[in-house]
Amino acid sequence: MFGAPTRTFSVNFALFLVALALFPVFVRDSYYLHVGILCMLFASFALSWHLVTGYGGLKTFGHQAFFGIGAYFSALVSIHFGISPWLLLLVAGIVAAILGLLIATPVLRIRSMPHVAIVTLSFAEIIRAVISNWRDVTRGELGLWGIRTFESFSLPLIGAVSFTSTDKVSFYYLMFLLFALVCFTVLAIMRSQYGLAIIAMRESENAADSLGVNVVKYKLFLFALSAFFVGVCGSFYAHYLLILTPSAVLHIEVIILVIAMTLVGGVGTFAGPIIGAFLLTILGEWLRGFGDYRMLIYGTMILLCVMFFPGGVAKLGSRLREFGGFSARVARR
């Protein structure tokens, strides 16, 4: 899966990025740009979660903690200390990564999947409870506002780049750069020898261990990197939407959404989380008119995917071809 990049993959991926980059040239409507930003935000989140879960084999249910910590840390520091959100984007990621290391350490000692799921979920619930209860600072469920947005700057050739709520283009391109960064980092890691070691570790931890793969080091690295990216996403979210509530960024529904995206898109593939995130975000926006039915449809999609399309949308094409008998069965996962 991750040997030399196949030509079709490179071409498809490049076309996808170009299409994303050109989207604001043709579409100026701020609602559509907003949906585009959300798509890329959730795609980055899902890719990072999948880095730990799909590749690392650690089934965590607590990544909303890193999103929430990134968002609240960044928002609070920008409000109280007047530090630029540009810098905080990075610092929030580092804070989330340190926290990730902290929670990964006890988790690493456990191999049982349900334990990992429960411990990471409990950790996220602690963070949520602390942030909702610490009302003097975070204002709890009333919502934190007054968050600073990104400072404007000017570029040669392009001119002034300003970040205001009316002009979503700058936010769109910032999110695009972050998304591309996540994509290329994941690709670079998974194509390196580290990627091979990580896959080996997922397939059989004991075998990898016996062949000299430092399992603990790799798991910690994956967890910290993944937490870093999710923290950066959280920071972007805070300075983009400018209002935070614990239930919006830290509720268990956040991680359920990311899991649903990854499952629908396809676990174990690079494209899966991205496809799933775009599909479900757009579907979610489209279903806004359906109100109460929205979550019902999400739940049904998760169940249907698990039951009938275990490979997700990413593998649907090859499954259909198999079904039609166009190609011989390829004996690989």
Added chain:
Amino acid sequence: MPISLLFEQILNGIVLGSMYALMGGGLALIYGTMRILNFAHGEFFMLGGFFVFFLFAGAHITPFLAVPIAVLAAAAIAAGIQRSTLAILQRRDGWLFATIAATLGISIILQNVALLLWGERFQSVPYYIEGTLAVGDIRMAYQRLLILAVALCSLALVGLVLRYTRFGLAVRATAQDQEAAKVMGISTERINTATFAMGAGLAALAATMLAPLIAVNPWMGLPLLLKAFVVVVLGGLGSFKGAILGGILLGVIEAVGMSMTSAEWRDVISYSVLIAVIWLRPWGLFGVKER
């Protein structure tokens, strides 16, 4: 804090803990037998709550009938769901994450079906018995004592069934080794369905007992599900006895911790206990170390 108040808090903790034990016991039974971490467990709790609300608060059926009917109805729904989804998934390879994801989906579906059918209003159920018992300075509502009695009796009953009946023997055999149990002529499929229904029934029973103390609504299952997760880890995943002890212990820790801080820090206390336990004894307080 006066000693009688502390004693009252501990007693309250045991009552609450017996509910955690019901939830956790059901979850442990399901995990122990079929290795499924059931994220939909909270929704069977919620169904139990709504059923007793309709039967007792709505149709004024006596609790002696309303509670068993609610529990059986929730268990029957659980059995149907298990048959049509989880049983099929378990026949495939690599179903460990698939079943967790499937129960997540089921949980969302049940929650939202309840929301569509019964609305988002918080409904309240009256106490089954009024009055308060007072011994010296210690006061305890009869309702709470009833909760404790029902929980302990039903857990003991399940324990006895598991220990002394042929059905219990079959459940334990299936839990030990599905393949070997099948070879011995046990219909493991049927045992799985029955165990799932039984676990869900325990969750529903907890809801029928707690309904007068908390509001019935589509989201009522989530907090209890999270608590049940803590309980089964404390007790050692899959251990029915461990879950009961873990549940009561968690209830007492929460009640005492809450009386020293405040109600809103309750969840932080219980999750911190969990993480501390995982650090020190990953196999749980009462579990046996595996490998």
